[in-house]
Amino acid sequence: MKNILSALMLVVTGFSTSAVAQLSARCSLDDQLTTTTSAQGRNAWSRKCGYISASREAFLNSENEYQVYTNACASYPTVQPGSTCAQYVPDNEAAACIAGLVKLGSCVTGCFTPTQRVDFAGRQLPVPEAYANGMKEVTALTPAAQPGLLSFANQTIRAYVAGDTQEDIFLLKTREGRSLEVTAEHPMLLNDGTMVKARTLKAGDTLMGADGKALTLSEVTVFNFKGQVWNVRPQSTDKAENVMSAEGFLTGSVRFQNEWAADDYRLSLRDEFEVGGL
Incomplete structure (x- = not known):
């Protein structure tokens, strides 16, 4: 007997299962920054407050990515069901620093223009x-x-x-x-x-x-x-x-x-x- 198996090639490195789940929640549920201004604002704030280096900020900006944190998001306290976000994290450099956050990874911005x-x-x-x-x-x-x-x-x-x-x-x-x-x-x-x-x-x-x-x-x-x-x-x-x-x-x-x-x-x-x- 022969079965047909369809394969999708997928490589994930550097994250535990729990970290991947949290990163998914940040990027798609409660810390979704959809504009370059917000993404770069988050990176500038993260650099100002000592969470990332200037070179890391430049890299994230060049890739249209932004820094995200464990259990913290921009939408707090108005979060969706299933969110693990427990505190607010800013998306602009001028905001006051918050101590004790734990870096999780980065998310990506990008979309269609409205006529597509x-x-x-x-x-x-x-x-x-x-x-x-x-x-x-x-x-x-x-x-x-x-x-x-x-x-x-x-x-x-x-x-x-x-x-x-x-x-x-x-x-x-x-x-x-x-x-x-x-x-x-x-x-x-x-x-x-x-x-x-x-x-x-x-x-x-x-x-x-x-x-x-x-x-x-x-x-x-x-x-x-x-x-x-x-x-x-x-x-x-x-x-x-x-x-x-x-x-x-x-x-x-x-x-x-x-x-x-x-x-x-x-x-x-x-x-x-x-x-x-x-």
């Missing part, structure tokens, strides 16, 4: 319009999806993410006539199934289209944007079920930018294994 359309249960809508219309599901890959044989299903939306920002936006244009505007850290799926940050892309790179076609980038340009950026966080924590369709591209949800930012992800071809003797 995402597939919400079969409807192509800009994210803010989907939010205004009360859309409760977003279309994403299924765990069985693989390059050359994509399959989709609707996923329950846990939260919409929005924030005001002023930062560089990457405009991705393909030879096939498609285009997408995203922030620097936004996760994009290459045609080989590897998830990468938008800022690493260049003309000639090949992305995977939502229709399974290879999309060759003809141009990658950067422009400064001031306004609101948006993203979606599905309820599911399966990585394939967090790969969504946006303007005909396959792209990752906000989970790839935060709790999975340190992971390597690849949508892999199915491997066939002989398991008859098991």
Whole structure:
């Protein structure tokens, strides 16, 4: 008898299981900073108060990441059910220092500009319009999806993410006539199934289209944007079920930018294994 096993390549290093759970909570539940201003404000505060060095601050800013802490968050005391956050931590340099915090790790900022359309249960809508219309599901890959044989299903939306920002936006244009505007850290799926940050892309790179076609980038340009950026966080924590369709591209949800930012992800071809003797 033969079984078909679908493999997603994932590498997580440097964190215990409990630390990963806490980092996930900070990045996606109670300490989600959606703008560059807030993220850099947190890093500046952390450096001022002696939690990180100036070089660490510069590195986090260059990666669009921000420092987070165990059991402390920006949303305290108004936290969601399930949060372990027990005290407030600022996101601006001018705030007074707080002693005794324990560093946990870092989270990532990044989203779509408000005009970019995402597939919400079969409807192509800009994210803010989907939010205004009360859309409760977003279309994403299924765990069985693989390059050359994509399959989709609707996923329950846990939260919409929005924030005001002023930062560089990457405009991705393909030879096939498609285009997408995203922030620097936004996760994009290459045609080989590897998830990468938008800022690493260049003309000639090949992305995977939502229709399974290879999309060759003809141009990658950067422009400064001031306004609101948006993203979606599905309820599911399966990585394939967090790969969504946006303007005909396959792209990752906000989970790839935060709790999975340190992971390597690849949508892999199915491997066939002989398991008859098991």
